[in-house]
Amino acid sequence: xxxxxxxxxxxxxxxxxxxxxxxxxxxxxxxxxxxxxxxxxxxxxxxxxxxxxxxxxxxxxxxxxxxxxxxxxxxxxxxxxxxxxxxxxxxxxxxxxxxxxxxxxxxxxxxxxxxxxxxxxxxxxxxxxxxxxxxxxxxxxxxxxxxxxxxxxxxxxxxxxxxxxxxxxxxxxxxxxxxxxxxxxxxxxxxxxxxxxxxxxxxxxxxxxxxxxxxxxxxxxxxxxxxxxxxxxxxxxxxxxxxxxxxxxxxxxxxxxxxxxxxxxxxxxxxxxxxxxxxxxxxxxxxxxxxxxxxxxxxxxxxxxxxxxxxxxxxxxxxxxxx
Amino acid sequence: xxxxxxxxxxxxxxxxxxxxxxxxxxxxxxxxxxxxxxxxxxxxxxxxxxxxxxxxxxxxxxxxxxxxxxxxxxxxxxxxxxxxxxxxxxxxxxxxxxxxxxxxxxxxxxxxxxxxxxxxxxxxxxxxxxxxxxxxxxxxxxxxxxxxxxxxxxxxxxxxxxxxxxxxxxxxxxxxxxxxxxxxxxxxxxxxxxxxxxxxxxxxxxxxxxxxxxxxxxxxxxxxxxxxxxxxxxxxxxxxxxxxxxxxxxxxxxxxxxxxxxxxxxxxxxxxxxxxxxxxxxxxxxxxxxxxxxxxxxxxxxxxxxxxxxxxxxxxxxxxxxxxxxxxxxxxxxxxxxxxxxxxxxxxxxxxxxxxxxxxxxxxxxxxxxxxxxxxxxxxxxxxxxxxxxxxxxxxxxxxxxxxxxxxxxxxxxxxxxxxxxxxxxxxxxxxxxxxxxxx
Numbered sequence: 001x002x003x004x005x006x007x008x009x010x011x012x013x014x015x016x017x018x019x020x021x022x023x024x025x026x027x028x029x030x031x032x033x034x035x036x037x038x039x040x041x042x043x044x045x046x047x048x049x050x051x052x053x054x055x056x057x058x059x060x061x062x063x064x065x066x067x068x069x070x071x072x073x074x075x076x077x078x079x080x081x082x083x084x085x086x087x088x089x090x091x092x093x094x095x096x097x098x099x100x101x102x103x104x105x106x107x108x109x110x111x112x113x114x115x116x117x118x119x120x121x122x123x124x125x126x127x128x129x130x131x132x133x134x135x136x137x138x139x140x141x142x143x144x145x146x147x148x149x150x151x152x153x154x155x156x157x158x159x160x161x162x163x164x165x166x167x168x169x170x171x172x173x174x175x176x177x178x179x180x181x182x183x184x185x186x187x188x189x190x191x192x193x194x195x196x197x198x199x200x201x202x203x204x205x206x207x208x209x210x211x212x213x214x215x216x217x218x219x220x221x222x223x224x225x226x227x228x229x230x231x232x233x234x235x236x237x238x239x240x241x242x243x244x245x246x247x248x249x250x251x252x253x254x255x256x257x258x259x260x261x262x263x264x265x266x267x268x269x270x271x272x273x274x275x276x277x278x279x280x281x282x283x284x285x286x287x288x289x290x291x292x293x294x295x296x297x298x299x300x301x302x303x304x305x306x307x308x309x310x311x312x313x314x315x316x317x318x319x320x321x322x323x
Numbered sequence: 324x325x326x327x328x329x330x331x332x333x334x335x336x337x338x339x340x341x342x343x344x345x346x347x348x349x350x351x352x353x354x355x356x357x358x359x360x361x362x363x364x365x366x367x368x369x370x371x372x373x374x375x376x377x378x379x380x381x382x383x384x385x386x387x388x389x390x391x392x393x394x395x396x397x398x399x400x401x402x403x404x405x406x407x408x409x410x411x412x413x414x415x416x417x418x419x420x421x422x423x424x425x426x427x428x429x430x431x432x433x434x435x436x437x438x439x440x441x442x443x444x445x446x447x448x449x450x451x452x453x454x455x456x457x458x459x460x461x462x463x464x465x466x467x468x469x470x471x472x473x474x475x476x477x478x479x480x481x482x483x484x485x486x487x488x489x490x491x492x493x494x495x496x497x498x499x500x501x502x503x504x505x506x507x508x509x510x511x512x513x514x515x516x517x518x519x520x521x522x523x524x525x526x527x528x529x530x531x532x533x534x535x536x537x538x539x540x541x542x543x544x545x546x547x548x549x550x551x552x553x554x555x556x557x558x559x560x561x562x563x564x565x566x567x568x569x570x571x572x573x574x575x576x577x578x579x580x581x582x583x584x585x586x587x588x589x590x591x592x593x594x595x596x597x598x599x600x601x602x603x604x605x606x607x608x609x610x611x612x613x614x615x616x617x618x619x620x621x622x623x624x625x626x627x628x629x630x631x632x633x634x635x636x637x638x639x640x641x642x643x644x645x646x647x648x649x650x651x652x653x654x655x656x657x658x659x660x661x662x663x664x665x666x667x668x669x670x671x672x673x674x675x676x677x678x679x680x681x682x683x684x685x686x687x688x689x690x691x692x693x694x695x696x697x698x699x700x701x702x703x704x705x706x707x708x709x710x711x712x713x714x715x716x717x718x719x720x721x722x723x724x725x726x727x728x729x730x731x732x733x734x735x736x737x738x739x740x741x742x743x744x745x746x747x748x749x750x751x752x753x754x755x756x757x758x759x760x761x762x763x
Binding site: 070071073074075076154158159160179181182183184267268269270271272273274286287288289290291292 | 438439442445446463464466467468469549550551594595596598599613725727728731735738739742744745
């Protein structure tokens with residue numbers, strides 16, 4: 001478009017002023033028909049995005065193709081090494097663990113959060129005394145700062161002083177304290193528990209809102225037609241909630257996938273790098289080990305995966321509108 | 324429909340963008356806030372910190388009133404202890420009152436963010452004039468080229484060799500040691516007497532003592548074993564005591580050090596939880612009576628004395644394998660080039676005078692990096708005195724621009740043996756492979 005506009009302006013310049021003005025106004029009117037005025041409303045947001053979102057992303061992509069370390073961050077040649085950083089990552093055990101961890105963590109968190117959140121939403125959708133206040137109280141985990149939650153769960157899962165081991169021991173379910181946060185497998189379990197706890201209210205509240213949009217008449221007529229509870233749920237609730245469910249899952253995926261603070265506080269990626277996520281590993285490479293380019297390459301892998309999910313989100317939302 | 328598509332695309336971009344710069348600052352702050360973390364984070368921290376701001380504010384005002392055009396000199400530091408902040412602030416106030424040309428202000432940057440802020444500051448050209456930083460990181464920032472060459476500007480001939488080495492690269496001095504510390508062994512004297520043990524001096528004695536001290540509620544020994552620089556700091560004395568170096572681990576000596584730590588954990592005299600304990604956590608466990616002996620530094624003493632005045636503890640050298648060994652810690656002053664170098668030098672000259680050093684060291688629980696000051700700094704029966712002796716055996720980490728990567732390999736190896744995810748032999752071989760690839 002830029003090129004066309006310039007050509008047009010050149011042509012315009014060669015005309016006498018009166019004609020110029022007329023031509024120009026005509027062009028403006030043609031270009032910006034009534035509904036195109038919207039462009040001006042979008043422009044501020046677009047420029048903002050370009051500067052504060054677009055620029056860092058592009059800078060980061062460029063950085064990942066260079067060899068920037070402590071030695072040449074400020075001065076010295078920044079050489080382009082093309083895909084060397086990415087190739088190096090493929091052979092990096094910690095990276096592959098982080099990638100696998102992030103996926104495993106996200107999927108497991110989403111499943112539990114969603115199922116429990118959904119169940120609670122259905123439960124609190126029924127009319128009973130104090131349903132609303134209790135639902136409000138259940139939002140508390142979502143409102144607590146993540147670092148606080150992380151510290152809390154770190155103490156809950158502590159080996160010798162942790163409440164969880166204490167309860168399990170009192171119930172004679174275990175003989176010896178479980179070393180939750182100091183054994184690779186169980187540390188991941190503890191992280192997932194903490195995040196599910198945080199995520200349940202988010203899922204619950206969005207699905208609750210979705211439930212209120214389903215017209216009551218549908219349930220009334222289905223009960224007249226003799227549909228049972230399961231049928232009502234499968235044929236009315238689920239299909240009508242589809243857009244809500246899609247949004248909840250995709251937003252949940254993005255939110256969970258970029259987890260940083262929870263892991264950083266609870267395990268810092270340990271024990272023995274077993275709970276590193278893409279985000280924590282990227283941070284460690286960049287700011288603890290001064291390998292800026294490699295760190296940004298990890299961040300870009302994270303970005304690409306989230307962009308793919310984002311495309312699904314766009315597709316899901318536009319399909320809904322077209323339908 | 325198309326417009327909605329575009330809006331949705333923006334939304335997605337905004338959400339994903341958070342993780343780019345966002346891997347830095349804490350999570351849910353969102354895209355925009357994250358991308359500017361370097362500046363806003365810094366600004367917020369400048370505004371929020373320390374209790375001591377109450378003290379400094381009036382001084383700054385009065386200085387401003389009298390000298391309208393004093394040049395600003397800024398300092399970044401990471402001490403979170405209130406006593407440290409107040410002491411540094413006192414020196415700064417005295418300095419500001421003593422002359423009219425410069426106006427010094429200090430800013431607290433949390434330790435976890437300090438390296439990040441310096442890196443971001445370096446690439447964005449937003450640095451202080453003086454940084455007070457952890458000595459093993461010094462060489463990396465020298466390599467980055469942000470520090471002024473101070474050769475010949477300060478007399479460091481009386482300083483402990485290790486402290487001067489930590490800020491010397493290629494024979495040039497790029498900093499001035501702030502103060503020195505090292506690690507030593509703290510023991511709970513009551514517990515030791517009760518178990519009828521004497522103070523351990525060798526690894527074998529240490530293990531026997533730790534076993535005797537371990538009960539249902541007490542573990543014999545604790546040392547901070549987190550997998551980062553703090554952990555490495557606590558591991559290297561054991562490694563070096565065998566004769567192994569930081570760069571040469573895959574041999575009998577290195578394996579012996581790893582095996583020893585592993586056996587402490589396996590025999591239950593050291594808790595596996597240590598991998599999640601910072602040095603502060605270890606100290607808390609010690610003063611709560613959950614741990615009978617710990618490896619820790621002298622900066623814990625003021626807190627221990629105020630939090631647990633009745634606890635009967637003493638300090639001794641870290642038991643040895645073949646030779647006594649400890650690790651040198653502490654901070655260095657560095658002057659940023661391109662900043663207000665003259666002002667920075669003027670303040671440093673003031674702050675490194677004997678009187679000011681003595682004042683700072685006393686308040687900090689540090690040992691002066693200046694040998695002559697250090698030797699007369701404490702009474703013979705002071706709990707600090709063993710640290711002065713230990714300092715003779717203390718070696719610095721690095722100095723090496725790639726030290727953070729070497730450090731990561733070392734702390735990983737120790738974490739592997741503590742958690743039992745690798746044998747000492749495998750852990751040593753893996754660490755060596757990583758180190759060789761860095762040093763090649």
